[in-house]
Amino acid sequence: xxxxxxxxxxxxxxxxxxxxxxxxxxxxxxxxxxxxxxxxxxxxxxxxxxxxxxxxxxxxxxxxxxxxxxxxxxxxxxxxxxxxxxxxxxxxxxxxxxxxxxxxxxxxxxxxxxxxxxxxxxxxxxxxxxxxxxxxxxxxxxxxxxxxxxxxxxxxxxxxxxxxxxxxxxxxxxxxxxxxxxxxxxxxxxxxxxxxxxxxxxxxxxxx
Numbered sequence: 381x382x383x384x385x386x387x388x389x390x391x392x393x394x395x396x397x398x399x400x401x402x403x404x405x406x407x408x409x410x411x412x413x414x415x416x417x418x419x420x421x422x423x424x425x426x427x428x429x430x431x432x433x434x435x436x437x438x439x440x441x442x443x444x445x446x447x448x449x450x451x452x453x454x455x456x457x458x459x460x461x462x463x464x465x466x467x468x469x470x471x472x473x474x475x476x477x478x479x480x481x482x483x484x485x486x487x488x489x490x491x492x493x494x495x496x497x498x499x500x501x502x503x504x505x506x507x508x509x510x511x512x513x514x515x516x517x518x519x520x521x522x523x524x525x526x527x528x529x530x531x532x533x534x535x536x537x538x539x540x541x542x543x544x545x546x547x548x549x550x551x552x553x554x555x556x557x558x559x560x561x562x563x564x565x566x567x568x569x570x571x572x573x574x575x576x577x578x579x580x581x582x583x584x585x586x587x588x
Contacts, residue, residue, distance in 0.1 A: 413584045418563045420577035432565040436473055443555050446582035450548040454574045461569030464539040471558040482552035483532040485509045486545050509549045
């Protein structure tokens, strides 16, 4: 029995070492590039509709699936007005077409984690923008009970609602898109002030 326990402990140490080494190889900071596709700005609205367009981004140095993070807030809570964003693409920076086939995350999922080494109050409720839905299968019909992440579908085409949703993220394949990308904001209603911005994060095909 003692030998068996020692084997298990040795195996656990090896697995932990492998996981640790793998984690150290992940480098999101250096491996990806983040573009300010819409600089932080204030949108003043008073009973009408406003339209704001940011400067286009040339994504010729990017490839694969990318994400755009929208951060939005208002000084009037979440009622009284509207704010939406539409992503447009263009081959020539002149003729624009609305982006289609994107996945949409409109709010964080709460991920509760407890530190078992320090029980009691050492629990965090993390807010995570998951690219899918945590699904719990029925063991009797599925044959297993382990939860899994059901991926989001890349089928969205409409404008992105931002009012009442301070954290919004979309994903799409930038390789399939024309060279230039732009964001057009549209605001309306009686909100005094919206503030928002957007960041595009992607894998580069160029080192700089």
